[in-house]
Amino acid sequence: xxxxxxxxxxxxxxxxxxxxxxxxxxxxxxxxxxxxxxxxxxxxxxxxxxxxxxxxxxxxxxxxxxxxxxxxxxxxxxxxxxxxxxxxxxxxxxxxxxxxxxxxxxxxxxxxxxxxxxxxxxxxxxxxxxxxxxxxxxxxxxxxxxxxxxxxxxxxxxxxxxxxxxxxxxxxxxxxxxxxxxxxxxxxxxxxxxxxxxxxxxxxxxxxxxxxxxxxxxxxxxxxxxxxxxxxxxxxxxxxxxxxxxxxxxxxxxxxxxxxxxxx
Amino acid sequence: xxxxxxxxxxxxxxxxxxxxxxxxxxxxxxxxxxxxxxxxxxxxxxxxxxxxxxxxxxxxxxxxxxxxxxxxxxxxxxxxxxxxxxxxxxxxxxxxxxxxxxxxxxxxxxxxxxxxxxxxxxxxxxxxxxxxxxxxxxxxxxxxxxxxxxxxxxxxxxxxxxxxxxxxxxxxxxxxxxxxxxxxxxxxxxxxxxxxxxxxxxxxxxxxxxxxxxxxxxxxxxxxxxxxxxxxxxxxxxxxxxxxxxxxxxxxxxxxxxxxxxxxxxxxxxxxxxxxxxxxxxxxxxxxxxxxxxxxxxxxxxxxxxxxxxxxxxxxxxxxxxxxxxxxxxxxxxxxxxxxxxxxxxx
Numbered sequence: 001x002x003x004x005x006x007x008x009x010x011x012x013x014x015x016x017x018x019x020x021x022x023x024x025x026x027x028x029x030x031x032x033x034x035x036x037x038x039x040x041x042x043x044x045x046x047x048x049x050x051x052x053x054x055x056x057x058x059x060x061x062x063x064x065x066x067x068x069x070x071x072x073x074x075x076x077x078x079x080x081x082x083x084x085x086x087x088x089x090x091x092x093x094x095x096x097x098x099x100x101x102x103x104x105x106x107x108x109x110x111x112x113x114x115x116x117x118x119x120x121x122x123x124x125x126x127x128x129x130x131x132x133x134x135x136x137x138x139x140x141x142x143x144x145x146x147x148x149x150x151x152x153x154x155x156x157x158x159x160x161x162x163x164x165x166x167x168x169x170x171x172x173x174x175x176x177x178x179x180x181x182x183x184x185x186x187x188x189x190x191x192x193x194x195x196x197x198x199x200x201x202x203x204x205x206x207x208x209x210x211x212x213x214x215x216x217x218x219x220x221x222x223x224x225x226x227x228x229x230x231x232x233x234x235x236x237x238x239x240x241x242x243x244x245x246x247x248x249x250x251x252x253x254x255x256x257x258x259x260x261x262x263x264x
Numbered sequence: 265x266x267x268x269x270x271x272x273x274x275x276x277x278x279x280x281x282x283x284x285x286x287x288x289x290x291x292x293x294x295x296x297x298x299x300x301x302x303x304x305x306x307x308x309x310x311x312x313x314x315x316x317x318x319x320x321x322x323x324x325x326x327x328x329x330x331x332x333x334x335x336x337x338x339x340x341x342x343x344x345x346x347x348x349x350x351x352x353x354x355x356x357x358x359x360x361x362x363x364x365x366x367x368x369x370x371x372x373x374x375x376x377x378x379x380x381x382x383x384x385x386x387x388x389x390x391x392x393x394x395x396x397x398x399x400x401x402x403x404x405x406x407x408x409x410x411x412x413x414x415x416x417x418x419x420x421x422x423x424x425x426x427x428x429x430x431x432x433x434x435x436x437x438x439x440x441x442x443x444x445x446x447x448x449x450x451x452x453x454x455x456x457x458x459x460x461x462x463x464x465x466x467x468x469x470x471x472x473x474x475x476x477x478x479x480x481x482x483x484x485x486x487x488x489x490x491x492x493x494x495x496x497x498x499x500x501x502x503x504x505x506x507x508x509x510x511x512x513x514x515x516x517x518x519x520x521x522x523x524x525x526x527x528x529x530x531x532x533x534x535x536x537x538x539x540x541x542x543x544x545x546x547x548x549x550x551x552x553x554x555x556x557x558x559x560x561x562x563x564x565x566x567x568x569x570x571x572x573x574x575x576x577x578x579x580x581x582x583x584x585x586x587x588x589x590x591x592x593x594x595x596x597x598x599x600x601x602x603x604x605x606x607x608x609x610x611x
Contacts, residue, residue, distance in 0.1 A: 161347075163343065163347055164347055164349060166312075166314050166334070166347075167341070167343060167347040167349075168349075168360070168364075169313070169314070169333070169334040169335045170312050170313075170314070170334055170335075170337075170339060170340065170341040170409075171335075171340075171360050171361035171364055171408070171412060172335050172336075172361055172364035172365045172412060173335055173360070173364045174333075174335050177364060181360070182349060185349075185351040186349075186350070186351065188351075
């Protein structure tokens with residue numbers, strides 16, 4: 001970093017900036033310092049770790065797929081169709097973003113629980129139970145992560161030139177064909193970025209998951225839950241699990257560097 | 265025979281009102297010419313179904329299109345910046361229309377290849393739009409619009425995005441393709457040269473209304489508004505004619521060879537105006553003192569803007585300008601021969 005002569009950075013800005021950076025980096029460095037590097041390979045192969053990691057990856061991926069299937073059309077609706085109450089709908093979509101995840105978990109329980117409005121009906125009609133199952137984990141993660149996807153995709157759709165869609169219409173494409181053949185390919189990078197954000201959020205989900213799906217190893221115990229549990233019994237194991245999550249997060253960050261991290 | 269396209273387009277949009285009647289025969293190319301903001305593109309969008317009509321009607325090949333969505337109209341559009349789909353190859357861009365209109369994948373690509381061949385791009389079928397030059401992209405856009413075999417072809421400023429050299433070649437090419445198009449063609453442009461070269465008939469719109477229409481010869485010889493006069497490079501005045509004299513609105517009187525009575529236009533080219541340092545004696549009837557307001561290059565000559573009893577543009581050679589020591593603010597005598605003016609009824 002070079003500062004041009006005569007343009008000194010004021011200390012009142014430089015000092016808090018430096019402190020802020022340290023505050024963000026130091027805990028991660030601490031994690032690396034305290035990691036049990038010598039026993040790491042052996043700990044990584046412990047069955048509990050792999051099970052939790054696999055469950056986390058699978059549920060986060062399924063949650064992302066669910067978010068894509070429901071969230072992309074929702075984003076399209078918000079970006080392309082003028083309807084009454086659109087602002088309200090947009091506000092509602094962003095609620096899970098600011099809602100404490102635990103509250104989300106409670107709300108999910110009240111609706112999809114065995115005695116919930118929808119859960120009761122699912123149970124009696126199909127014999128399907130959602131809470132405290134792997135499906136429950138996916139639902140909890142999707143609930144928390146979907147706003148990330150919707151907001152990213154809506155932004156991409158608003159940024160895309162709608163005149164391409166008009167050109168498609170003059171060539172005989174209806175709205176659905178235009179969506180699949182023109183709109184989707186045009187905003188594909190935006191959707192990909194949104195999906196990765198969504199996936200990362202789902203991967204780290206804790207509050208809603210533990211509230212709605214519980215903490216059953218192999219079934220609903222994802223990595224963040226395993227970290228929390230390990231912290232109470234085996235600090236070293238908690239550090240190892242945390243390291244794995246850190247590695248996954250940094251990998252995502254690196255993959256997205258060109259699109260999101262570098263400022264324009 | 266009734267025209268292929270018979271339309272009256274009325275669009276109200278926040279204080280702006282477009283109200284234009286258009287008829288185009290099969291095989292005819294009509295240019296919609298006008299300044300920016302005249303409503304040309306709005307008219308084109310209304311025909312394509314991209315802009316809702318507030319009133320009027322659109323009848324194409326006997327069918328009413330008033331309530332037909334854009335994807336069901338037998339219309340092809342070449343957009344100003346082409347709007348080629350960036351994720352599709354040139355071939356797939358051209359095949360897009362036929363595919364959507366029910367042609368099988370293989371047949372559509374064959375048809376697209378045929379069209380790319382016709383516009384001279386058979387070697388570029390696999391290129392993505394960003395790998396094409398401006399002229400090539402324009403031809404792909406034309407092929408894409410024609411590949412659906414539209415009854416009406418719409419072109420929005422088709423040459424505006426091209427540089428001067430490419431423009432010349434592409435204009436010639438475009439002329440050939442438009443001549444071959446069996447349907448009706450509407451060309452929207454603000455460039456009089458495009459309109460004169462490409463169109464059989466010109467419809468001139470200003471502020472949402474048709475101010476003049478006719479073939480190139482009529483429009484260039486007898487402009488009816490200042491905008492048209494500027495386009496075709498004539499000085500134009502309106503006044504009241506009595507015999508050979510026309511008393512202009514400005515209060516000045518011009519003498520013309522044409523004999524006429526009533527409301528009239530008088531037009532003459534800037535090259536018909538001669539400048540003299542002193543009041544000329546001799547034949548020219550129309551002489552007046554004028555002040556030079558500005559001098560600009562105009563082709564090989566200089567165009568001099570003159571203030572005075574009437575505002576007028578005069579073209580003189582650089583040699584004459586040097587001889588007269590012309591400068592802004594200077595007073596000169598302007599003279600126009602009656603034989604070079606043209607008077608025609610304004611009613």
